[in-house]
Amino acid sequence: DAKTTQPPSMDCAEGRAANLPCNHSTISGNEYVYWYRQIHSQGPQYIIHGLKNNETNEMASLIITEDRKSSTLILPHATLRDTAVYYCIVGNSGNTPLVFGKGTRLSVIA
Amino acid sequence: ETGVTQTPRHLVMGMTNKKSLKCEQHLGHNAMYWYKQSAKKPLELMFVYNFKEQTENNSVPSRFSPECPNSSHLFLHLHTLQPEDSALYLCASSQDFGGGAPDTQYFGPGTRLTVL
Numbered sequence: 001d002a003k004t005t006q007p008p009s010m011d012c013a014e015g016r017a018a019n020l021p022c023n024h025s026t027i028s029g030n031e032y033v034y035w036y037r038q039i040h041s042q043g044p045q046y047i048i049h050g051l052k053n054n055e056t057n058e059m060a061s062l063i064i065t066e067d068r069k070s071s072t073l074i075l076p077h078a079t080l081r082d083t084a085v086y087y088c089i090v091g092n093s094g095n096t097p098l099v100f101g102k103g104t105r106l107s108v109i110a
Numbered sequence: 111e112t113g114v115t116q117t118p119r120h121l122v123m124g125m126t127n128k129k130s131l132k133c134e135q136h137l138g139h140n141a142m143y144w145y146k147q148s149a150k151k152p153l154e155l156m157f158v159y160n161f162k163e164q165t166e167n168n169s170v171p172s173r174f175s176p177e178c179p180n181s182s183h184l185f186l187h188l189h190t191l192q193p194e195d196s197a198l199y200l201c202a203s204s205q206d207f208g209g210g211a212p213d214t215q216y217f218g219p220g221t222r223l224t225v226l
Binding site: 032034036041042043044045046049092097098099100101102103 | 112114143152153155158166200201202207212214215216217218219220
């Protein structure tokens, strides 16, 4: 079973920041937070991952709370092409396969 | 383009047919995965191969038979499937599953399977 809780859907205006929350209150010390997204009819795409520090790459930023019980994925300037299902996953992909939940369906609106 | 290709992209088969799905990765990875994604359900892990050896079998029925002849190729052989097996079948690869460090997975586009 997935160890995360995400809202089923969110809307975001094009050009605005999209902030996708994720709760993972049972995360253990050696588990990472991963984010993937799946655009309709495509395979999932890796976005970012982190352990306890905030992370940023060319796609997004990941903010992890100090107690590591929740995190937020930030897409700084959402475009229509960012419309997808976003999966927050907790685990250690180096040891055990990641378990995908239902994710958040993000709709970016013009 | 993720470096992981899957063929065919679409497949329709009867319950008595035998078919195979093919996955190829051009990333030099050592681990490969099969996932099933049914309508309105989360991705379900089916099999994991690391260095050509099967390391995970997630209680998959025997009518699904994986084969990994080398680290770049992964097959899923299908026989006597049921209509409820209709789904999107996704292949993924990663550098080194089981190595302890976070291991990013790269997914192919999937094969849309319909069983009549």
